[in-house]
Amino acid sequence: MILLVPADVLRPQRADEHFADEADAARAAGMDVALVDHDALTRPGGAGEAVRRIRGRGAAVYRGWMLRSEQYAAFDQALRRRDVILRTSAEQYRRVHELPGWYHDLCDLTPRSVWTTGYDRDAFDRACRELGTGAAVIRDYTKSMKHYWHEAAFLPEVDEADAAWRVACRFRELRGDDVTGGFVLRQFENFVSAEVRTWWIDGKCQLIGPHPDSSEDMPTTEFDPDTVAPTISGLGLPFVTADFALRADRVWRLVELGDGQVSDRPHSIPPERLIAVLCAR
Incomplete structure (x- = not known):
């Protein structure tokens, strides 16, 4: 089993400080450890460059920074060309x-949720109507902005369309280029x-x-x-x-x-x- 971790940006021969303890523990347990260039992974067409330091072959598990589903898919393909197979496939990664x-x-374990594909107002309004009335929390397919709770996460009344849309717009503004998929509205639970x-x-x-x-x-x-x-x-x-x-x-x-x-x-x-x-x- 190979453990893949991001390389330090300034010292690319070392593991990123956030994952260095796990890399050390893996080596001590007899695992191979290989470094990947996370910045390259996030650039279009950069997956091949990101994995160029990997020399081993076989099964691998990644412990690193979050990747968009399409970035992970490119990562998976670049590794397969080197005979390295991630335990979690690209399809499985997107699913979770x-x-x-x-x-x-x-759905029985989690708050009721509805979502849009994309970020237009009509789709958002339809999602609000589908959810019904009462409070809700807004996010996208992968992340909320819970640290901006009243500004970009919490909708006191989902059926107050203009107020809800203002929160949605602020959410999208704060997520910037990282926004993913569409709006997700989740029924608020205390x-x-x-x-x-x-x-x-x-x-x-x-x-x-x-x-x-x-x-x-x-x-x-x-x-x-x-x-x-x-x-x-x-x-x-x-x-x-x-x-x-x-x-x-x-x-x-x-x-x-x-x-x-x-x-x-x-x-x-x-x-x-x-x-x-x-x-x-």
Whole structure:
């Protein structure tokens, strides 16, 4: 198994500082470690250059910065030309990375959601009408702007069309060139706990810890992964994270599904633990 991590921008012979601990842990566990040029991966036609330092062959797992689905697909193809096969295929990555890819399989666990293709006003208004009334949260296929909550994330009344559109426009402005797919409207649910990030490999929960945004804060109510294991396992995905929070009625709800390769690891989970479960496949 090869661990692929981004190279440091200023010192390209070294791993990016954010992933250096995982690279060290992988080497200590006997894994090969190879560096990729993340900046090249994000440039059109740059995938070949991004993987030019890789010398090994065989199965690989990536631990690095988030990539758009089309960038990951180019990455996958460039690696295949070098006989390196990512554990997560390009199709699997898109399915888990973009909300429309996983929502229907997990809709019973997560807030009701509707979305558009593209960003025009008519499509947005139709999505608002489909969601109905009440509060909602806006995002795109891959990301919200929750740190701009009242400005670009929260819609107090989804049926107040002009006010909702102003928030949508601000969201798109802040996302800039990174905006992906279209608008997603999610019914607002009142969460009363910090998020728990769970790590699933081949359908089995291997790690549970805090969300990196609140890495010192775990809910007092213990999360039981067995309650959702059949559903997560049924996705057939090799390496994902699932973030859960307690709703006001004390029901655990899925906030986000993500590809494990580009999900941040909280400091409270040692890199050796993550590498150990990746090696144990």
